[in-house]
Amino acid sequence: AQSVTQLGSHVSVSEGALVLLRCNYSSSVPPYLFWYVQYPNQGLQLLLKYTSAATLVKGINGFEAEFKKSETSFHLTKPSAHMSDAAEYFCAVRGSNYKLTFGKGTLLTVNP
Amino acid sequence: DTAVSQTPKYLVTQMGNDKSIKCEQNLGHDTMYWYKQDSKKFLKIMFSYNNKELIINETVPNRFSPKSPDKAHLNLHINSLELGDSAVYFCASSQSGTAQETQYFGPGTRLLVL
Numbered sequence: 001a002q003s004v005t006q007l008g009s010h011v012s013v014s015e016g017a018l019v020l021l022r023c024n025y026s027s028s029v030p031p032y033l034f035w036y037v038q039y040p041n042q043g044l045q046l047l048l049k050y051t052s053a054a055t056l057v058k059g060i061n062g063f064e065a066e067f068k069k070s071e072t073s074f075h076l077t078k079p080s081a082h083m084s085d086a087a088e089y090f091c092a093v094r095g096s097n098y099k100l101t102f103g104k105g106t107l108l109t110v111n112p
Numbered sequence: 113d114t115a116v117s118q119t120p121k122y123l124v125t126q127m128g129n130d131k132s133i134k135c136e137q138n139l140g141h142d143t144m145y146w147y148k149q150d151s152k153k154f155l156k157i158m159f160s161y162n163n164k165e166l167i168i169n170e171t172v173p174n175r176f177s178p179k180s181p182d183k184a185h186l187n188l189h190i191n192s193l194e195l196g197d198s199a200v201y202f203c204a205s206s207q208s209g210t211a212q213e214t215q216y217f218g219p220g221t222r223l224l225v226l
Contacts, residue, residue, distance in 0.1 A: 034214070038153075043116075043202060044217040088153055098143065098208070099168060100215055102155040 002027040002095040006103035014111050019063075019078040021106045023091030026072065032094040033074045035065055038105075039087045047089075050074060061085070086110045115139050116218035118203050124224045125193055133188045133221045135203030143167075143208050144186035145215065146178060149200040161186055162208055193225045 007022040025031055033050040048059025055067045065076045074091060091103040116137045125131055137144065145168075146158040160168035161180040175191040186203060203218040 032213070036217070041222075043219040044155075044204075046214060046216070049214055090155065094213065098160055098162075098206075098213065099157055100145075101157075105153045105155075 002029075002031065002093045002099075002101050004091050004093050004101055004103035006089075006091050006106050008106055009104065010107045010109070012109045012111060013081045015083055016080050019076070019081045019085065019108065021076040021089050021091075021108065023065075023074045023076065023103060024072050025074060025091070025093045027093055027095055029095055033065075033067065034092045034094070034100070035059065035063070035074075035076050036090045036092060036102075037061075037087050038090065044090065047076070081108075081110045083110050083112065116203055116205055116216055118201075118218040118221050120221060121219065122222050122224075124226065126226055127193055127195060129193050130189070130191045131193060131223070132190070133201055133203075133223075135186045135188075135218055137184055137203075137205040137216070137218075139205055139207075139216060141205040141207045141216075142183050143206045143213070144180065144183075145204040145206075146186065146188050147202040147204065147217075149202060149220070151199070155202070159186075159188075195225050198223055198225045 003026045005024045035047040036044040048057045050067045058064045063078045088105045092100045119134045143162045145160045149155045159178045164180045177189045180186045200220045202220045204215040206213045206215045
């Protein structure tokens with residue numbers, strides 16, 4: 001069985017500031033990890049994914065995430081926030097049974 | 113050239129009615145999914161089909177019945193709609209056998225039961 005915990009249901013940053021969205025996972029098999037973004041009234045868009053090829057994963061829109069097995073974490077970062085980054089962000093883990101298990105999401109607001 | 117499409121985008125209906133949501137993907141994937149996103153934005157898988165066969169069936173009321181006429185389509189029929197069925201329903205697809213089997217999502221169907 002697998003699970004995902006996203007620390008912080010709401011993160012607020014100033015434009016230009018560092019974005020850090022936290023994700024911790026639990027998985028009984030080597031995990032595949034994903035970050036998705038959901039803009040208001042839209043579907044989920046894949047930001048990036050970890051597939052065991054490299055621990056630092058770069059995604060779209062300047063986001064990246066680092067897989068840390070010892071900490072069972074896959075935190076999402078972006079050096080400088082833009083207003084357009086305001087959205088809901090979901091971390092997800094896929095186990096051996098095709099199922100994607102999502103975290104509860106983190107709402108990112110960007111202040112001017 | 114939308115990869116995963118859903119119809120309708122919005123659906124407002126009365127309690128007790130029966131409704132269907134359709135999903136189509138043009139990515140050539142062999143696996144499709146239905147997810148439910150509740151009012152708190154929590155996403156939970158409902159069903160998954162691989163090559164038209166049901167492979168995941170979470171604890172979902174019998175009023176929900178998925179149907180996959182072919183690999184590119186997965187429809188969701190809901191009988192006797194209840195207030196608690198109000199949610200956003202997302203369809204997704206992926207290709208089995210790949211390392212990470214990335215799931216690609218449709219735009220969602222916003223269902224409101226009155």
